Amino acid sequence: MIIQDDLAxxxxxxxxxxxxxxxVDEIRAHVGAEADVSAALRSLEDIYAGRGIELVxxxxxxxxxxxxxxxxxxxxxREESRKLSRAGIETLAIIAYHEPVTRAExxxxxxxxxxxxxxxxxxxxxxxxxxxRREVPGRPLTYATTPGFLTHxxxxxxxxxxxxxxxxxxGLLDPVDLAFETLGNDGDxxxxxxxxxxxE
Amino acid sequence: MIIQDDLAxxxxxxxxxxxxxxxVDEIRAHVGAEADVSAALRSLEDIYAGRGIELVxxxxxxxxxxxxxxxxxxxxxREESRKLSRAGIETLAIIAYHEPVTRAExxxxxxxxxxxxxxxxxxxxxxxxxxxRREVPGRPLTYATTPGFLTHxxxxxxxxxxxxxxxxxxGLLDPVDLAFETLGNDGDxxxxxxxxxxxE
Amino acid sequence: xxxxxxxxxxxxxxxxxxxxxxxxxxARNQKVDLRAISILQLVDQYIAFMEEAxxxxxxxxxxxxxxxxxLAYLKSGLLLPRNPEESPSPEELALRLQLRLERxxxxxxAGARLVxxxxxxxxxxxxxxxxxxxxxxxxxxxxxxxxxxxxxxRISARTRPxxxxxxxxxxMTLEEAIERVERLVGSRIEWSTIESFLPDEAHGLYRKSxxxxxxxxxxxxxRQGKLELRQKSPFAPLYLxxxxx
Numbered sequence: 244m245i246i247q248d249d250l251a252x253x254x255x256x257x258x259x260x261x262x263x264x265x266x267v268d269e270i271r272a273h274v275g276a277e278a279d280v281s282a283a284l285r286s287l288e289d290i291y292a293g294r295g296i297e298l299v300x301x302x303x304x305x306x307x308x309x310x311x312x313x314x315x316x317x318x319x320x321r322e323e324s325r326k327l328s329r330a331g332i333e334t335l336a337i338i339a340y341h342e343p344v345t346r347a348e349x350x351x352x353x354x355x356x357x358x359x360x361x362x363x364x365x366x367x368x369x370x371x372x373x374x375x376r377r378e379v380p381g382r383p384l385t386y387a388t389t390p391g392f393l394t395h396x397x398x399x400x401x402x403x404x405x406x407x408x409x410x411x412x413x414g415l416l417d418p419v420d421l422a423f424e425t426l427g428n429d430g431d432x433x434x435x436x437x438x439x440x441x442x443e
Numbered sequence: 444m445i446i447q448d449d450l451a452x453x454x455x456x457x458x459x460x461x462x463x464x465x466x467v468d469e470i471r472a473h474v475g476a477e478a479d480v481s482a483a484l485r486s487l488e489d490i491y492a493g494r495g496i497e498l499v500x501x502x503x504x505x506x507x508x509x510x511x512x513x514x515x516x517x518x519x520x521r522e523e524s525r526k527l528s529r530a531g532i533e534t535l536a537i538i539a540y541h542e543p544v545t546r547a548e549x550x551x552x553x554x555x556x557x558x559x560x561x562x563x564x565x566x567x568x569x570x571x572x573x574x575x576r577r578e579v580p581g582r583p584l585t586y587a588t589t590p591g592f593l594t595h596x597x598x599x600x601x602x603x604x605x606x607x608x609x610x611x612x613x614g615l616l617d618p619v620d621l622a623f624e625t626l627g628n629d630g631d632x633x634x635x636x637x638x639x640x641x642x643e
Numbered sequence: 644x645x646x647x648x649x650x651x652x653x654x655x656x657x658x659x660x661x662x663x664x665x666x667x668x669x670a671r672n673q674k675v676d677l678r679a680i681s682i683l684q685l686v687d688q689y690i691a692f693m694e695e696a697x698x699x700x701x702x703x704x705x706x707x708x709x710x711x712x713x714l715a716y717l718k719s720g721l722l723l724p725r726n727p728e729e730s731p732s733p734e735e736l737a738l739r740l741q742l743r744l745e746r747x748x749x750x751x752x753a754g755a756r757l758v759x760x761x762x763x764x765x766x767x768x769x770x771x772x773x774x775x776x777x778x779x780x781x782x783x784x785x786x787x788x789x790x791x792x793x794x795x796x797r798i799s800a801r802t803r804p805x806x807x808x809x810x811x812x813x814x815m816t817l818e819e820a821i822e823r824v825e826r827l828v829g830s831r832i833e834w835s836t837i838e839s840f841l842p843d844e845a846h847g848l849y850r851k852s853x854x855x856x857x858x859x860x861x862x863x864x865x866r867q868g869k870l871e872l873r874q875k876s877p878f879a880p881l882y883l884x885x886x887x888x
Binding site: 460532581605622 | 660661662663664703706735737738739742743745746747749750751752753754755757758759760762763764765766767768769770773774775
């Protein structure tokens with residue numbers, strides 16, 4: 244019986260250290276030509292029954308694997324905060340202001356194509372959902388925001404989003420060159436006063 | 444008790460599936476924050492004692508490995524990929540038993556300069572790392588062993604280094620100057636008396 | 644005979660890790676505890692070894708020869724009557740040598756025991772085909788309301804139809820300025836600043852235009868010999884008067 248146990252130990256180690264599942268013959272090549280490998284495998288099956296590791300047979304080959312019911316332990320979820328890309332935030336803004344809106348409409352408004360992943364990322368974040376199809380040729384899918392979107396951005400409803408007039412008032416619609424000219428005019432005004440006093 | 448068994452199964456599966464040795468905290472990240480992982484590890488140690496696979500601790504990490512006495516079954520190619528030179532072995536021993544230790548201190552013990560590559564080879568093997576500078580003139584770099592050193596040489600901790608307690612007790616890990624002072628003072632004392640009696 | 648010599652002296656000098664290593668090997672040949680070693684005997688062995696090596700015309704590195712010289716000095720110190728003034732004493736040097744040999748020996752033995760351990764990948768093995776542990780990273784996206792509305796503003800500004808208007812500016816043409824400066828300078832006998840030639844009602848951008856045009860007009864009129872220009876230094880006031888004054 245002790246001999247059997249020694250053989251089981253040997254088979255156990257050989258299977259553990261092997262990169263591939265092994266057949267009885269392959270195991271025998273390691274543990275000795277005379278060995279009753281099948282008996283050792285049966286005894287290992289008993290030993291490991293119900294444990295976190297199981298001896299399994301695939302075709303005529305044997306290997307160890309972790310118990311199937313514990314597979315969920317082998318993956319661990321970790322949350323990482325990530326900043327939304329510029330394309331992502333712009334697409335989200337267009338959906339929020341224009342919903343329901345199709346991908347083609349988003350692209351028309353942005354003036355740039357949306358890469359495949361952009362809307363996926365917004366859906367993964369839980370801020371955007373598909374909102375039915377538009378009844379036009381091609382029946383394109385439309386997108387809209389979710390309640391999670393409102394929660395994340397601290398909005399009671401979409402009506403709380405500042406309108407175009409508010410954006411204009413906040414200077415958020417000013418093209419860059421216009422804003423620059425405003426600054427330049429102030430400079431001229433100062434210059435004028437100085438020159439005037441000189442000539443007096 | 445069933446809960447404890449379930450936890451042991453879970454820890455077993457996680458360690459078995461892992462590509463690297465895992466610490467208790469790393470295991471806990473997979474099996475649940477509340478789990479008494481240490482108790483589960485102790486019960487696994489008992490279960491696996493004497494089997495072909497063993498649960499071992501190396502530093503603060505645990506892993507499964509094949510039992511040492513089965514090495515002859517598993518050593519497919521006996522060729523050692525990197526055979527350590529004598530200089531390499533001695534240098535590694537000096538770093539392990541004296542760490543942290545400077546290059547000059549290693550050279551003092553060996554009575555010879557260390558050739559350029561010796562420490563590099565040990566670092567490349569992942570057994571030795573730089574361990575900060577000593578705050579003496581020149582601020583020399585010190586070296587120490589890594590967790591990978593413990594894993595490779597099958598040591599639970601540096602206290603398991605072969606014969607380290609005896610060497611320490613015999614003063615053989617003390618520098619010559621220190622040992623000389625301890626011994627030499629007695630010697631001097633005797634010599635002095637002799638000289639004194641001579642001159643009388 | 645030849646065979647005998649080469650047997651006793653199978654010395655590969657590259658195999659020695661320095662003179663201390665050679666000394667340790669010789670010392671261990673005494674087959675006694677290093678603490679009980681005879682330093683005199685060791686010195687003799689080392690020097691004999693060096694002589695045999697020299698007889699074989701082996702090239703020895705300098706540090707082996709330095710050690711040989713030092714050992715010869717140590718030996719004479721140990722044998723000759725003691726000079727009490729000498730410090731460190733030969734006994735002290737011998738003891739230090741013995742301590743160094745002990746320490747090197749300890750590390751040599753420790754190293755041998757270390758590499759003889761059951762080593763991972765040689766004697767013991769990890770699981771060769773682990774399933775692996777996966778960490779699934781779940782993104783938690785962050786964006787602020789400001790980012791959102793600023794983005795919308797950016798898009799609107801980018802795509803809104805924009806009308807470009809070139810504002811009509813009130814300017815004094817060069818021809819007008821030449822006519823005006825030429826007319827006014829005729830009645831000025833004294834030096835007058837260029838600003839005094841500008842129309843009183845001129846302000847703002849029109850005034851700037853008038854100043855620039857009048858300056859170019861003054862240069863042109865000076866070239867034609869119709870007026871003179873004076874300025875004390877760069878940026879100082881510019882004075883004009885008629886050429887005939």
